[in-house]
Ligand SMILES: Nc1ncnc2c1ncn2[C@@H]1O[C@H](COP(=O)(O)OP(=O)(O)O)[C@@H](O)[C@H]1O
């Protein structure tokens with residue numbers, strides 16, 4: 408079985424409603440584990456055991472999650488209007504909305520993201536339920552919070568906390584933004600902590616779809632894992648792996664998983680290695696526009712990772728040398744380990760977290776500061792934030808045009824010395840938390 412150049416999600420035959428036959432999965436069974444009382448999803452072969460949603464309402468999920476009606480979610484997203492559009496994957500479109508205690512007693516006023524199942528899409532009830540069951544129970548600062556869900560007739564929706572800066576993919580690959588080195592490390596560390604938490608559960612959870620579009624960022628660039636539609640309970644007891652159908656995303660999925668369907672937490676570690684490479688090189692996991700031998704990032708970059716002299720040539724050129732050389736070396740070595748052909752020699756995510764914590768403390772980055780025309784940075788701060796919220800193509804296009812007129816820009820005003828150009832490690836230290844991104848025109 409091969410893996411396609413997109414997320415693969417098999418939809419099983421259905422039994423609930425004729426209108427949504429291909430979406431409903433009669434073979435999902437919900438059960439409570441004696442070991443840790445976390446509810447798990449099981450595929451069972453008996454088609455006479457349909458999922459009963461009352462199973463959910465009697466469980467600890469019900470105390471964690473709000474159940475919304477379709478009309479309520481329609482109302483809070485202005486009928487899923489394009490103005491509130493945030494993004495879209497295989498499940499369906501995601502729109503911004505706002506909830507408060509008028510919606511549900513006790514519900515804190517907050518912006519939310521509402522994900523709507525596309526009836527013509529390639530995912531269905533199974534993915535929706537998987538997200539409800541995992542995210543409804545797993546709580547961690549680096550996992551996106553599920554506020555609630557809607558399951559009404561054929562409608563399947565998920566309501567999450569709103570993540571102001573959207574997904575990492577947009578920040579890393581949008582032509583006109585540049586994530587600073589320290590921000591990249593902060594994001595890698597946050598995402599690593601999320602994965603380490605999942606793998607460290609009493610019954611480990613395999614995330615299975617680790618990639619930049621599933622890593623969301625809050626206003627301070629804290630990373631949170633989202634999209635648990637492919638998550639799976641890991642092996643238990645003496646089992647070495649879980650056997651599954653092969654699902655995931657081309658370029659991120661570990662080779663042994665693609666070959667055998669054997670799933671372990673080390674498959675996630677491989678995908679993490681690919682994302683580390685994306686952060687280091689600024690290249691996509693797969694890119695059909697590149698020459699054939701450069702199209703698969705992991706295959707192309709691996710030979711460079713161990714050679715300090717070659718490393719410079721693959722590090723994101725857009726950083727223009729503004730990164731820690733020692734940090735880049737350690738990131739490359741870590742990525743190399745994560746991408747090891749043998750799953751056993753890949754590090755545990757808890758170890759990856761420790762290494763990234765050390766890398767985050769390195770302070771050897773040179774800092775080249777090119778001063779903007781005075782008076783600009785302040786005015787542009789607001790515009791940058793608005794644009795970073797990914798509010799839709801029209802707005803992005805306008806922002807892009809405006810930026811083409813400008814030059815180098817910083818998010819925060821920085822004291823300007825006599826000359827416009829600085830190479831100053833001290834400055835870097837002083838403003839490390841503030842200098843989040845530089846936008847460079849025309850890249
Ligand atoms: N909580 C959220 N806050 C802000 N944007 C979000 C949120 N959830 C999803 N998005 C946007 O929608 C996109 C698709 O969401 P995702 O959950 O990955 O859907 P799918 O399951 O279809 O892949 C994300 O990449 C992101 O841009």
Ligand SMILES: [Mg+2]
Nearest residue numbers: 496620621634
């Ligand atoms: Mg996704």
